[in-house]
Amino acid sequence: MQDSRIRTGVMVYLSLCAMLSVYAALYAFFWWIVCSGRTQNNKTLYNLVWIFLFTGIITLLTWYTGGDAISYFIRITTVFLIATWAYQYQKDGDLLDVSVWIGGNQLGFELGLIAEMTLGTIRIIREDVTQIRTAMYLKGQKLTISSLSAIVSLELFTLLARAMQQGDLLQSRGYKKGGTYTPEFVTGSQDIILGVLAIPAGFLLFIPVQDIFKYLLPYLCSYHF
Amino acid sequence: MVLSIEDALITRGSFSLHINGIFPSGIHLITGKTGSGKTTLAEALIGRIVPEIGTIKCTGISKKMLAMQAAERHVTTSTVTREIASFGADRDKVLFQAGLRGYENRQILSLSRGELKKLILMCILTSHFELIILDEPYAGLDCTAKKMISDTISTTIPDFRSDICIILTHDLSSLPPVDYLWEIINGKLIFLGQMPDALFHWNMDFKPLKYLLSEKITPANIDQKSLMEAACRIRESVPE
Numbered sequence: 001m002q003d004s005r006i007r008t009g010v011m012v013y014l015s016l017c018a019m020l021s022v023y024a025a026l027y028a029f030f031w032w033i034v035c036s037g038r039t040q041n042n043k044t045l046y047n048l049v050w051i052f053l054f055t056g057i058i059t060l061l062t063w064y065t066g067g068d069a070i071s072y073f074i075r076i077t078t079v080f081l082i083a084t085w086a087y088q089y090q091k092d093g094d095l096l097d098v099s100v101w102i103g104g105n106q107l108g109f110e111l112g113l114i115a116e117m118t119l120g121t122i123r124i125i126r127e128d129v130t131q132i133r134t135a136m137y138l139k140g141q142k143l144t145i146s147s148l149s150a151i152v153s154l155e156l157f158t159l160l161a162r163a164m165q166q167g168d169l170l171q172s173r174g175y176k177k178g179g180t181y182t183p184e185f186v187t188g189s190q191d192i193i194l195g196v197l198a199i200p201a202g203f204l205l206f207i208p209v210q211d212i213f214k215y216l217l218p219y220l221c222s223y224h225f
Numbered sequence: 226m227v228l229s230i231e232d233a234l235i236t237r238g239s240f241s242l243h244i245n246g247i248f249p250s251g252i253h254l255i256t257g258k259t260g261s262g263k264t265t266l267a268e269a270l271i272g273r274i275v276p277e278i279g280t281i282k283c284t285g286i287s288k289k290m291l292a293m294q295a296a297e298r299h300v301t302t303s304t305v306t307r308e309i310a311s312f313g314a315d316r317d318k319v320l321f322q323a324g325l326r327g328y329e330n331r332q333i334l335s336l337s338r339g340e341l342k343k344l345i346l347m348c349i350l351t352s353h354f355e356l357i358i359l360d361e362p363y364a365g366l367d368c369t370a371k372k373m374i375s376d377t378i379s380t381t382i383p384d385f386r387s388d389i390c391i392i393l394t395h396d397l398s399s400l401p402p403v404d405y406l407w408e409i410i411n412g413k414l415i416f417l418g419q420m421p422d423a424l425f426h427w428n429m430d431f432k433p434l435k436y437l438l439s440e441k442i443t444p445a446n447i448d449q450k451s452l453m454e455a456a457c458r459i460r461e462s463v464p465e
Contacts, residue, residue, distance in 0.1 A: 131298035134273050138290050139311050141301055150303040150333070157334050158297055 001037075003191040004094035005101060010198045011086035017201040018078040024204040025075040028082060031201065035194045036085040051080045095119060097183035106178040113179075117166065121159060128155060226250050226285040226355060228270065228389055230414075233279030235262075235269055242266060243413045244276070252378065253391045254400065254447070256429050257409030263393040266414065267291060267360040270391065286389070289356035292349050294364055296342040305331045305344065312348040322377055323347040343370055350377045356389045363396040371399035375448065397431045402446040420446050 001007045014031065017024035055077045063069035099112030132151055141147065228248040235242045242262040257263050268274045269281060271291040283289065293299060302308045305328050309316045320326045323343040328336070336344065342365055349357060363371045378390065379401035392403070406423035408415050417423035421443050424434060437444055437455050444455035 128298060131293055131295070132301065134268075134271075134291070135293070135299045136301055138271070139301065139313075141311060146303070147301045151301060153303065154297060154300050154334060 001089055001188075001191050001194060003185050003187040004091075004098050005185055006187070006191045006195045007086055007089060008095075008098045010195055011082055014082045014198055014201055015079045017205060018075050018082070021205050022071045022074050023207075023209045024201045025078040027201045027204055028198075029074070029078045031198055032078070032081045032085060035197055036081075047084055048081075051077060051084065055080060090119065092116070092120075096181065097185065100181050100183050101185075105180055109179045109181055110177065112181075121162075124162075125155065125159070128158075226389060228281070228283055228286065228356060230270075230281050231279050233269065233276035233281055235265055235274055235276050237265060240265075241412050242269075242409070244269065244279070244281075246407070246414060246416050248389050248391065248405075250389055251404035252401065253389070253405045253407060254403040255391060255393045255407040255409065255414070256395060256397070256427075257393075259395055261395075261409040262412060263395070263409060264294065264360055266409065267358050267391075267393050270358055271356075283356065286355045288354045290349050290352070290354040290358070292346055292357070292359045292362055294361040296338070296345040299345045300333050300341070303333055305329060305333060305336070308333055308344065309348055312352050314348045314352040318351050319344070319347045322351060322373075324373065338365055339367065339370060342366060343373070346374055347377065350374070354388065356391075358391045358393070360393050361396070362392060363394060363399060368399065371396070372449075375399050375401040379448065395429075397429065397447070399449065400447050402448045402451060406447075 001010075014028040018028045019025075055073055058076065059069045059073040062072050093116065095115040096109070096112035099115060100108040102108055103111060136143065136147070227250075230244045230246055230248075233244040235244070240262065242265055244266065255263065255266065265274065268291070269276060271289060272281070272283075273291075300308060302311050305320075305325070306316060309319050316329070320328060323340075323346075325340060325344060328340075328344075333341070346359070346362055349359075362374055366374065378392070392400075394400075403420060405419055406417040406427060408417055408428060410428060417426045424438070424443065424447070427434070431447070433452050433456075434444065434447065437452070437459070440459050442455050442458050444451045
């Protein structure tokens with residue numbers, strides 16, 4: 001999906017729908033299966049395993065404490081899958097584009113800049129973690145509590161130093177508030193189709209799906225084929 | 226002991242890198258412009274990236290190490306002494322070579338970037354690894370530190386002649402004498418040959434060398450000493 005406006009909109013819309021209704025979450029899950037265009041590579045499978053593992057543990061805890069575990073599992077897993085799909089297609093500047101398009105050159109620019117810097121930092125952390133794992137592998141070391149605390153402290157320190165440098169840079173370039181930015185978008189026909197296909201998820205928030213099945217099932221069960 | 230690559234292809238988005246060649250024992254220098262794929266190549270040679278096509282084989286190599294461009298990514302402990310120990314290096318030797326004597330009990334976080342880079346490089350260079358890959362080892366260092374690193378590579382580690390050391394850099398100001406020269410051009414790793422013959426095929430814009438070659442003087446190598454010696458030959462050849 002090329003158009004970051006549609007991608008971000010679909011992500012927010014489907015995530016909200018999925019959180020509010022388990023039926024909407026099921027629809028969003030099917031949308032993800034059909035429309036996400038995910039690749040069947042090892043990285044995708046690796047991500048999926050982690051998502052299912054993480055949500056599975058929380059689900060077990062929810063079930064143990066007497067909560068609605070199945071509903072939680074479906075909704076939160078779908079939200080994670082949709083978020084992973086959106087992140088997979090994210091390019092540098094996408095969030096600034098969308099934010100300025102929605103909120104203009106003052107508030108939109110501010111929010112977009114913060115979002116871009118946050119995402120940039122997440123990418124840096126991901127790369128750092130990969131490199132540190134390589135270093136540990138080459139040293140023949142295993143992860144221990146003391147090594148983990150050293151790595152986390154150094155990472156935190158480095159990130160804070162980087163944030164300070166970024167702040168100084170923005171200040172030295174005369175940044176005070178807002179900016180002038182003209183976002184550009186490329187909208188393909190596929191983007192529109194995928195966006196339209198996400199809309200029915202919202203309808204499921206208002207349609208009493210459970211009631212339909214409650215009234216429909218006795219008829220279906222009494223029908224002799 | 227040999228590192229061999231057979232028609233390997235690595236792609237990252239629109240960028241692709243073709244690698245082919247054999248790295249025998251000795252010091253190899255791989256140059257290329259910024260963004261030419263040196264770090265990608267370093268990661269592939271150490272085995273962190275698996276090529277889509279082709280193979281990278283390490284024959285007779287059991288201990289290998291990559292010196293990453295960002296030294297802080299190597300850090301897995303909290304103090305200088307522990308960090309040196311994590312590489313299995315000799316503490317006193319490392320601190321002496323890095324010019325960091327008296328830093329034994331210092332916290333890693335209290336070191337400057339340059340100090341940390343020197344410490345990590347010395348940990349790697351003074352330990353015995355059969356394959357060492359140095360990715361931009363001179364980045365972020367001052368002239369004195371660059372020379373110190375090159376001196377360590379060329380003089381204090383005679384074992385390098387039986388091991389493989391690969392230096393990937395675009396910084397040509399303080400290089401050690403090398404045995405083989407390679408270059409990355411347009412996404413392809415090209416073997417230029419052994420020293421000094423390889424210098425004639427080198428495309429890097431290294432002005433001192435270009436000047437010497439234009440004067441029909443061939444330096445024995447590309448380290449400062451060899452270049453100075455070659456420069457002295459110009460004076461000798463000038464008619465009185």
